[in-house]
Amino acid sequence: MSILKETTEVLGHLLEAMPSDSLFAIREEAASFLREKGIPSKRHEDWKYTNIKRLFDNGLASSSSAETLVPRPSSLVPSPAVQLTNSSVSKNFPTLDGVTFSLFSDAGELNRFIGKSGIHGKQELAALNTVLFTDVLIIQVKKNAQLAQSLLIDHSVSATGSELFNSRILIVLEDGAKLNCVHHFHGTAISDSSLVNHVTEAFIGANASLELNFLQEIGTGNLVNTTEVNVERDGRFTTNTVQLSGKLIRNNTNVRITGQNAEAHLNGFYMIDGNDLYDNHTLVDHLVPNCQSNEVYKGLLSGKATGVFNGKVHVHRDAQKTNAYQQNKNILLSDTATMNSKPELEIYADDVKCSHGSTTGQLDEDAVFYLRSRGLSHKGAIALLLTAFASDVLVQVSDEGLRAVLEEKIQSRLSGME
Amino acid sequence: MLRIENLHARVEEKEILKGFNLTVNAGEVHAIMGPNGAGKSTLASVLAGNSNFEVTAGSVSLDGVDLLDMAPEERAREGVFLAFQYPVEIPGVSNTNFLRAALGEVRKHRGLPELDAKAFLAYIKEKKEMVELTADLAGRAVNEGFSGGEKKRNEIFQMAMLDPKLAILDETDSGLDIDALRIVANGVNKLRSKDKAFIVITHYQRLLDYIVPDFVHVLYNGRIVKSGTKELALELEEKGYDWIKAELEETAA
Ligand SMILES: Nc1ncnc2c1ncn2[C@@H]1O[C@H](COP(=O)(O)OP(=O)(O)OP(=O)(O)O)[C@@H](O)[C@H]1O
Numbered sequence: 001m002s003i004l005k006e007t008t009e010v011l012g013h014l015l016e017a018m019p020s021d022s023l024f025a026i027r028e029e030a031a032s033f034l035r036e037k038g039i040p041s042k043r044h045e046d047w048k049y050t051n052i053k054r055l056f057d058n059g060l061a062s063s064s065s066a067e068t069l070v071p072r073p074s075s076l077v078p079s080p081a082v083q084l085t086n087s088s089v090s091k092n093f094p095t096l097d098g099v100t101f102s103l104f105s106d107a108g109e110l111n112r113f114i115g116k117s118g119i120h121g122k123q124e125l126a127a128l129n130t131v132l133f134t135d136v137l138i139i140q141v142k143k144n145a146q147l148a149q150s151l152l153i154d155h156s157v158s159a160t161g162s163e164l165f166n167s168r169i170l171i172v173l174e175d176g177a178k179l180n181c182v183h184h185f186h187g188t189a190i191s192d193s194s195l196v197n198h199v200t201e202a203f204i205g206a207n208a209s210l211e212l213n214f215l216q217e218i219g220t221g222n223l224v225n226t227t228e229v230n231v232e233r234d235g236r237f238t239t240n241t242v243q244l245s246g247k248l249i250r251n252n253t254n255v256r257i258t259g260q261n262a263e264a265h266l267n268g269f270y271m272i273d274g275n276d277l278y279d280n281h282t283l284v285d286h287l288v289p290n291c292q293s294n295e296v297y298k299g300l301l302s303g304k305a306t307g308v309f310n311g312k313v314h315v316h317r318d319a320q321k322t323n324a325y326q327q328n329k330n331i332l333l334s335d336t337a338t339m340n341s342k343p344e345l346e347i348y349a350d351d352v353k354c355s356h357g358s359t360t361g362q363l364d365e366d367a368v369f370y371l372r373s374r375g376l377s378h379k380g381a382i383a384l385l386l387t388a389f390a391s392d393v394l395v396q397v398s399d400e401g402l403r404a405v406l407e408e409k410i411q412s413r414l415s416g417m418e
Numbered sequence: 419m420l421r422i423e424n425l426h427a428r429v430e431e432k433e434i435l436k437g438f439n440l441t442v443n444a445g446e447v448h449a450i451m452g453p454n455g456a457g458k459s460t461l462a463s464v465l466a467g468n469s470n471f472e473v474t475a476g477s478v479s480l481d482g483v484d485l486l487d488m489a490p491e492e493r494a495r496e497g498v499f500l501a502f503q504y505p506v507e508i509p510g511v512s513n514t515n516f517l518r519a520a521l522g523e524v525r526k527h528r529g530l531p532e533l534d535a536k537a538f539l540a541y542i543k544e545k546k547e548m549v550e551l552t553a554d555l556a557g558r559a560v561n562e563g564f565s566g567g568e569k570k571r572n573e574i575f576q577m578a579m580l581d582p583k584l585a586i587l588d589e590t591d592s593g594l595d596i597d598a599l600r601i602v603a604n605g606v607n608k609l610r611s612k613d614k615a616f617i618v619i620t621h622y623q624r625l626l627d628y629i630v631p632d633f634v635h636v637l638y639n640g641r642i643v644k645s646g647t648k649e650l651a652l653e654l655e656e657k658g659y660d661w662i663k664a665e666l667e668e669t670a671a
């Protein structure tokens with residue numbers, strides 16, 4: 001079958017489900033991009049190791065069947081919380097000073113932001129989401145409103161067949177606003193032929209600050225999680241992704257820094273075993289001078305796991321005095337696990353400080369022996385070393401309660417690693 | 419306390435210990451000297467349970483129990499402590515957390531209650547003073563970025579914390595300035611008692627002025643070839659090892 005024909009057949013069926021509403025122009029733009037590009041196969045450089053097309057070829061069908069399901073509550077309980085089940089958003093919103101929660105509707109005042117992060121013009125899965133989403137959870141934080149508590153986005157996933165869920169969140173932080181979120185993807189016995197295709201668009205106003213933590217525990221499920229962020233002057237974006245279970249998880253994190261003196265911090269910690277594959281693709285676009293970005297991705301791979309890290313930092317010609325730093329470190333616990341790590345710097349400005357590094361190695365056996373020779377058990381020694389390994393990432397989580405929960409989850413995941 | 423009989427051990431196909439015998443009684447300090455590559459650190463590694471070294475023959479018992487059968491952590495909990503010649507740097511793991519975990523295991527094994535946070539801090543303070551650990555090494559990551567001398571002092575500090583019954587010091591004096599040497603030796607002397615024993619591996623008689631040994635042994639080519647009292651160390655310092663090698667060749671001939 002020719003690529004074109006294949007693409008048309010798989011896509012044609014999916015695109016039929018496009019809702020007709022006031023977002024027609026944006027949806028149609030995304031659809032035509034998709035018709036041109038198709039669902040990416042492994043021939044596509046950005047999807048070389050991550051076979052997402054297989055799921056589509058096996059007949060993914062768009063679904064929003066959540067209404068009838070009873071969501072399983074997240075094991076994280078920092079109130080307040082917003083509930084998502086698959087792609088649908090529960091309308092029980094918490095009441096928080098300075099924060100407005102809403103759902104997409106044709107008359108929505110924030111509709112102008114939807115799709116405006118430039119997302120569907122570059123990425124096929126995000127474009128697909130743009131064509132197909134029905135619900136959008138919209139979180140707006142008013143000027144100078146600073147939320148003290150973390151907001152839990154409790155995203156429960158449940159699928160029994162080849163369902164495709166296109167969930168979507170829009171976050172708009174007005175100038176000087178501050179929001180700290182933890183987005184928990186979770187679920188048990190999720191069909192391994194289903195896919196959650198999630199998109200978050202975030203607009204961070206001047207001097208505003210967003211911390212977006214992701215906890216991904218989806219067992220046998222598949223997830224593509226795209227986060228597209230715009231940061232204005234003096235703004236700050238932090239994302240910390242902790243990946244603990246899932247059959248295939250792809251995170252696309254794309255940050256555009258459009259105002260001076262802004263910062264982006266992208267961090268991730270992953271623990272992969274079995275035949276699972278986790279993939280972190282990041283892009284930091286430095287468009288203006290005097291900004292900084294930091295990336296620390298670390299992970300543990302065992303069994304026949306596959307890990308992918310592809311981090312691109314693009315420093316445009318005008319972005320002088322950029323400080324960009326990127327690091328990816330991996331520990332292989334088995335010799336059948338593989339890590340594909342590719343940090344990329346593209347620099348067109350001449351007065352910048354940029355560095356990147358990537359290492360993949362085994363657990364330091366000398367260190368294990370040293371700790372055991374002081375009385376720690378083999379397990380205890382490994383746990384201590386791996387906790388230290390994860391700590392560079394975890395210290396970035398500013399909510400101490402959340403950090404403690406993540407540490408605990410990592411510990412208990414560790415004892416379950418093969 | 420420790421009985422080593424006809425110990426043979428190898429690493430990567432290379433036989434290093436070739437019939438090593440030594441008995442150490444409670445209360446004794448034994449010094450082991452010998453040229454580079456003789457097998458001193460190999461002996462220490464075997465006693466601590468490093469699995470890179472394979473024991474091919476012989477036996478080691480600690481208070482009548484087979485030591486070779488125990489995992490490294492079991493040996494530590496039974497009271498064996500090795501101060502490493504080259505302590506490992508462990509980035510990100512704080513000395514304090516590590517020692518709290520280690521001490522917890524050791525105390526549990528000895529039937530002692532766990533120390534609460536306050537008691538632990540007091541205990542750490544006492545031991546720091548005992549080994550005159552002034553710099554805040556205790557709070558840093560294990561050996562990370564420590565100078566050679568600081569690493570050795572950290573080993574002695576850990577020894578004081580864990581209060582072993584048999585301590586093996588592998589060249590703990592190498593790389594120490596004279597003050598540090600005195601401090602380390604004082605630490606050992608404070609721990610010395612009738613129910614503890616020490617094996618002190620060194621190249622320098624200097625240390626033995628501070629830690630006065632009951633016996634001095636020369637390890638050469640995987641075996642003890644000469645044993646004596648502290649005077650032997652003086653003789654070695656003066657004459658080197660050639661005369662011992664010559665003696666050996668004579669007996670062989
Ligand atoms: N891991 C290893 N692989 C290969 N050879 C080893 C290994 N460890 C030790 N050896 C060899 O075993 C021999 C004995 O080494 P050992 O470290 O026990 O000597 P030593 O008496 O402690 O010497 P030094 O006084 O220099 O510390 C040396 O020839 C050394 O090269």
Ligand SMILES: [Mg+2]
Nearest residue numbers: 458459460503
């Ligand atoms: Mg040695």
